[in-house]
Amino acid sequence: MAGLGRGAGGLGRCSHAVVRAPPESLSRQALRRKAKASEVVDFARAEREFQLYVAVLKSKLGLQVLELPADESLPDCVFVEDVAVVCEETALLTRPGAPSRRKEVEAMKRALESLSLNIVEMTDEQATLDGGDVLFTGREFFVGLSNRTNRRGAEILADTFKDYAVSTVPVSDSLHLKSFCSMAGPNLIAIGSSEAAQKALKTMQQMSDHRYDKLTVPDDEAANCIYLNIPGKGHILLHRTPEEYPESAKVFEKLKDHMLIPIANTELGKVDGALTCCSVLINKTSQL
Ligand code: GLY
Numbered sequence: 001m002a003g004l005g006r007g008a009g010g011l012g013r014c015s016h017a018v019v020r021a022p023p024e025s026l027s028r029q030a031l032r033r034k035a036k037a038s039e040v041v042d043f044a045r046a047e048r049e050f051q052l053y054v055a056v057l058k059s060k061l062g063l064q065v066l067e068l069p070a071d072e073s074l075p076d077c078v079f080v081e082d083v084a085v086v087c088e089e090t091a092l093l094t095r096p097g098a099p100s101r102r103k104e105v106e107a108m109k110r111a112l113e114s115l116s117l118n119i120v121e122m123t124d125e126q127a128t129l130d131g132g133d134v135l136f137t138g139r140e141f142f143v144g145l146s147n148r149t150n151r152r153g154a155e156i157l158a159d160t161f162k163d164y165a166v167s168t169v170p171v172s173d174s175l176h177l178k179s180f181c182s183m184a185g186p187n188l189i190a191i192g193s194s195e196a197a198q199k200a201l202k203t204m205q206q207m208s209d210h211r212y213d214k215l216t217v218p219d220d221e222a223a224n225c226i227y228l229n230i231p232g233k234g235h236i237l238l239h240r241t242p243e244e245y246p247e248s249a250k251v252f253e254k255l256k257d258h259m260l261i262p263i264a265n266t267e268l269g270k271v272d273g274a275l276t277c278c279s280v281l282i283n284k285t286s287q288l
Pocket of ligand 1: 030031032076098175
């Protein structure tokens, strides 16, 4: 699965975001790994944290935010990242690995159509792909092969974004590839310290022609952060709060070129949601 590749200069550029409010059904019915089965979601707090997340994107960073309504029949619908992968002006609507999540794609399709993106739909019934398994570095894609994402899903992603190389990475101990990593800057991979995270990073380094810098944080969950590069504001990093992950926050605080924005995600984290899960970020360069 090779492609031409490009520089990472555009990584983090963003004009629009699509988000979806959490439904109350999330508390009891959202999917979660067995290890988290006993954690009780405080839904009011989940809503407050989500509203703060949206306010940061909209009011603090000035993005145009499309806010989709919650759907009680879709307990995981707040995790919009899993249903669409957007790169430049092309959007791949995924076929989520969990059958209970497949209908989430419908509202996302309408939202992305309203932004006049080129839309590709994953219709192959052999394919599964969750956006949480897709790490775009600005130069290439890494796709986690997990319980949610299979090789056919990765092949369709490679066919959709032909300008970029696509490599696959086995993911076994976590929900998604981005459960323990993300981009923290144009050439900077944030990575957790667990054995599984470090092994996945090594695989990515072996697959790539490019040498990335790494930012290792003690907590895998904290390695999922959101890097943005907004004209007039510069490098921005949304990361988990010192109250949640004090040791990891200390690592982020050493980044001197970034505007750091701590965001709490205590409640959605109980159902395996991370910061990137709650938005689809889009850079619209053509006129709407
Ligand atoms: N609760 C997020 C997911 O399992 O898809």
